[in-house]
Amino acid sequence: MATAAAKPHGYPFEESANPHWVKRPDESQLEHIPGEKGLPVFGVTLTMLKDPPAFGRRMFEKYGSVYKAYSFGGWSVNLLGADATEMVLFNKDKIFSSEQGWGPVLNNLFPRGLMLMDFERHRADRKALSVAFKPGPMKHHCKVLGEGILERVGEWSGTDFNFYPAIKSLSLDTAASAILGIPWGPEADKINKAFVDEVQASVGVVRKPIPFTKMWRGVKAREYLLEYFTPQVKERREKGGEDIFTQICLATHENGELLTEDEVVDHMNFLMMAAHDTITSSATSMTYLLAKHPEWQDKVREECLSVAPAGQQLSFDDLGKLELTEMAFKEALRLIPPVPSMPRRAIKEFTYRNYTIPAGTNVGISPSFVHKMEKHWPDPQKFDPMRFTPDKIAARHKYAWVPFGGGAHMCLGLHFAYMQIKILMHAMLTQNRVLLQGGPDYEPKWQVFPIPQPKDGLPVRLERI
Numbered sequence: 001m002a003t004a005a006a007k008p009h010g011y012p013f014e015e016s017a018n019p020h021w022v023k024r025p026d027e028s029q030l031e032h033i034p035g036e037k038g039l040p041v042f043g044v045t046l047t048m049l050k051d052p053p054a055f056g057r058r059m060f061e062k063y064g065s066v067y068k069a070y071s072f073g074g075w076s077v078n079l080l081g082a083d084a085t086e087m088v089l090f091n092k093d094k095i096f097s098s099e100q101g102w103g104p105v106l107n108n109l110f111p112r113g114l115m116l117m118d119f120e121r122h123r124a125d126r127k128a129l130s131v132a133f134k135p136g137p138m139k140h141h142c143k144v145l146g147e148g149i150l151e152r153v154g155e156w157s158g159t160d161f162n163f164y165p166a167i168k169s170l171s172l173d174t175a176a177s178a179i180l181g182i183p184w185g186p187e188a189d190k191i192n193k194a195f196v197d198e199v200q201a202s203v204g205v206v207r208k209p210i211p212f213t214k215m216w217r218g219v220k221a222r223e224y225l226l227e228y229f230t231p232q233v234k235e236r237r238e239k240g241g242e243d244i245f246t247q248i249c250l251a252t253h254e255n256g257e258l259l260t261e262d263e264v265v266d267h268m269n270f271l272m273m274a275a276h277d278t279i280t281s282s283a284t285s286m287t288y289l290l291a292k293h294p295e296w297q298d299k300v301r302e303e304c305l306s307v308a309p310a311g312q313q314l315s316f317d318d319l320g321k322l323e324l325t326e327m328a329f330k331e332a333l334r335l336i337p338p339v340p341s342m343p344r345r346a347i348k349e350f351t352y353r354n355y356t357i358p359a360g361t362n363v364g365i366s367p368s369f370v371h372k373m374e375k376h377w378p379d380p381q382k383f384d385p386m387r388f389t390p391d392k393i394a395a396r397h398k399y400a401w402v403p404f405g406g407g408a409h410m411c412l413g414l415h416f417a418y419m420q421i422k423i424l425m426h427a428m429l430t431q432n433r434v435l436l437q438g439g440p441d442y443e444p445k446w447q448v449f450p451i452p453q454p455k456d457g458l459p460v461r462l463e464r465i
């Protein structure tokens with residue numbers, strides 16, 4: 001297989017390797033938009049990375065809901081608020097490209113994944129992939145996740161441990177079994193390591209695979225995964241199975257033709273990335289918030305016990321009965337959204353709040369900002385799952401809560417995510433009380449970028465009840 005370094009036209013993420021991407025405007029075309037350039041070369045990258053929500057709030061107070069900032073080597077225009085989020089995500093006039101927004105971050109490692117596609121091509125591939133999330137396969141995923149999670153939570157029970165690394169390892173293993181359909185063990189460990197290297201590389205500072213950098217390791221990991229997945233496509237088509245990989249091997253385009261081997265492999269590679277850090281982050285924040293709010297932990301426990309006894313696996317039909325658990329999860333996603341901001345590139349000029357924004361502009365929207373706006377969320381820092389009763393949801397702006405995005409690119413795995421979290425909470429809380437080792441007043445420091453995680457790993461105790 002050719003190495004990435006030998007490719008003649010630069011790496012896939014580079015503008016030159018993607019001549020269809022709309023050229024970014026130069027500084028003079030954005031002169032009329034308020035904002036900051038920051039330091040030479042770095043711009044505001046370092047200040048922003050230190051605390052992205054605080055940076056967003058400061059810019060909002062100083063410049064309002066439309067501002068520009070120079071970061072990661074270029075200008076972006078950020079649009080804050082539920083209306084802007086709706087305009088960008090709903091994308092009625094097909095102005096915003098997800099491929100060209102995410103491309104500079106993800107294209108080197110996850111090219112041709114769903115978020116790296118736009119419009120008609122994206123619609124058709126998304127439709128093909130959605131077979132893997134239909135009720136039949138979901139029942140299978142529910143069983144596989146249930147077995148793995150119960151066994152691992154049994155090992156945690158009665159012990160002190162750091163929750164974040166433990167759930168990260170568990171969600172990689174459950175992804176290996178439910179998504180890839182391979183048993184836990186040395187093979188899964190090798191694949192998991194390759195995914196971790198790819199994800200690390202996608203946020204590495206060095207953007208070219210120079211030897212020994214994160215990007216170099218990530219590109220090598222991608223090559224390993226492609227070599228691993230490709231020969232399996234044929235085998236899986238012959239053998240069949242309900243795991244997501246096999247379902248995608250068997251998926252067809254609208255004309256009835258199977259996806260090509262390359263298409264299957266690229267989609268799988270992207271899907272594993274989309275699934276695992278997001279689940280890890282949200283399971284951690286929910287566990288932290290329930291440990292911090294024991295009255296809610298008791299309510300969730302009571303509801304879980306009313307649906308299935310301790311130690312028993314939840315059935316697929318049980319999942320819909322866990323309403324309070326789902327509300328608590330939604331509130332955790334509001335307070336600590338795993339994807340705090342989403343990039344797009346405008347492929348046509350557009351106007352928002354009297355600003356004309358030229359074609360080629362990188363546009364950012366921010367779930368972490370809109371999730372805390374007082375206008376939509378009274379007392380926004382308070383943990384209150386009752387914000388998600390059906391009447392409260394109906395009364396709120398539809399785009400005030402967007403942890404899974406919205407519009408054509410809305411998370412394809414969101415029901416899988418709800419399922420996994422409900423199974424985890426049932427397994428953990430029906431047999432244990434979750435306590436923070438640092439005591440009830442303890443507040444971990446969060447690393448926000450690229451996906452929120454507690455810096456100290458979140459030391460917890462699972463006390464048997």
Ligand code: HEM
Pocket residue numbers: 098114115116126271274275276278279282337338339342343402403404405406408409410411412413414416417
């Ligand atoms: C709590 C967990 C999760 C969160 C918060 C989350 C969040 C998101 C968000 C915000 C997007 C859209 C990004 C954008 O429009 O720019 C997205 C897309 C996606 N997610 Fe998730 N995700 C989660 C779990 C999962 C899981 C478990 C899977 C797969 C099993 C998955 C698969 C995908 C896929 C395939 C896309 C691309 C959809 C498209 O472009 O059409 N996600 N996710």
